[in-house]
Amino acid sequence: MTLTEDPVLNPALSGMIEDADWPEFGWIDDVRPALRAALAAGRPVALATLYKVAGSAPRGPGAQMLFAAGAGGHVAATGYFSGDCIEGDVANHAAQVLADGKPKRLHYGMGSPWIDLRLRCGGALHVLLERIAPDSPAAAALLDHAAERRTCLWASDGETQEAREDHGPLLALHEDPFRIARRYDPPRRLIVSGGDPGALAAAKLGAMAQFETILLRPGGPHAPPPFPVSRYLREEPADALAHLKVDRWTAYLGATHEDHHDLGGCLAALRGGAGYVGMIGAKSRAAQRLGALEAAGASAEELARLQLSPGVPGLGKSPWEVATGIIAEIMQALNPARERA
Template sequence: MPAEGRILYAEHAQDILAATLNLLHSGDPCALVTSLNIEGGAARELGSLAVISGRGDMIGYLSNGCIDRDIINHGLAAIDTGQLKHLRYGAGSPYLDLKLPCGGALELVIDPAPDIAALEAALARLLGRQKTVLSFAGRDGPVQIEYAPKPALILAGRGAILRTTAQLAAHMDFELHLASPDLEDLASLEELNPATRQSMTTPKAAIELPIDSYSAVLLVFHDHEWEQAILMQAARQHPFFIGALGSRKTHAMRIERLRHVGLSAADCAQIQGPIGLVPSLRNASLIAVSALAEITAKLPPSQVRSSSS
């Protein structure tokens, strides 16, 4: 029978692993699906994950809707038999009635009995902001896929731009960290379940910034006195992006002040301004889209195939 379950479009490996472990620990049968090979175009990247529950729900996705229902049916069959299953769609596939509009071919493995200890260890590393490697059973031997932590956005500011940017970033599945001197702003964003929320009491007060190479730091203050301490800390910790709201003139003055208080030219050069792909915007929603698009363009690689045998 065709699957009638829901498809929940989670994307990052961290979320799929957490969902898989929740099902396994609760005793619900499930199957973990992984893309092991891509030829030509594809809707998702190599190593993309999804989990299928015994009810026919899928968390994650492997296509743009063209084959996910069929994958669910194969996943339910694997759960019933308890047997590992390999699938190929596209060129060379036995499923001639299922086309991949993007062309090429996609190879998947469905595992109805994934290694719980391996998944737990991988999830712990990702939550600890470390890369991890998982091994999957390919047709011709084990395939190792390396996964990077979820991209984090450390967003500081106040007002409409802060709120709009935070909401959009949450929908884009960033790990969200918020800082603001405005308690009302922070309270309004509580429903987004940010990883951290910090109240800034004075412009010079130190705050905890969980910065690593998978983090972007974005400042959206109109009152720029709140920026200096954060920018100095961020520039010395080398996230993949640092940006601050303001005009070219404002940015030049910002950099001059940072150099005056001892930030090196190399560290200052990391700080982007004006932010965004589109200059001189005055609408909070458009500024948010423009800034997050710039950050997206600079995201580090999320996962790569490291080896197969």
């Protein structure tokens, strides 16, 4: 890539995207919240799905971007594909799709007709752009599945769209006739119980990492925490988890340092099939805690899934260092690639 091809420096490539100079929109991996906001406002969107990759690439098949009409002819973007110059070009095509409703299939990199749009990785990316109307039944079904924490497949040829409860690979491609099926799992969720600096650091990092983050603080202050979380609850962890529908896309971290709070939460999370269950505390207390959970009815299989020394060793012992290691461990545990490619 030459200097003038950089999307930040070349207005012809980046001018369609709002906030292109500081592309924080690329941090967002799940396009559904932005889709919900746009449709609630009565605005159509252009959904871009990376459906095929050749060679090396920063993102794999299934990665998505979402574009909604913004002010002054710009589009508001969510997500990213390469970090190179193609995001601005995809935005230009997205504006056309928003205007005329005709889907597009874009090809960047090796073998592309656009030789001036090169990828640093040397690979090739194939992208489907499709328009979603504000009254789309398929989009409504997709969002309903997310709200009800059910896995959903988005099947589309660019014009005919369908969302149904189903499982499968993250992205299935049918070349002839062209059709993709993209799997959406329930949003990743982190439930943290506790209110000390370590618990708050874990909750804040989880929220920054795009987890649906719920902070539990039994009998805690009535005022919410001083940073954004999805929900703040003052009830017992076991009671909260009973109505939160724990599943394999949920991580629970017991960090009150009080066994009468954390053990009940861990047992409920294990029995609910949470994808990650951890409890912060001294290693010297591990045997006592395991014994208490076993006495409460926890099976050997459930206890084997419990992390009593959560996090990545060697990062340090400050709240942010401990929280960073725990969030990394949770990300790995909830990574869909561990279950289905």
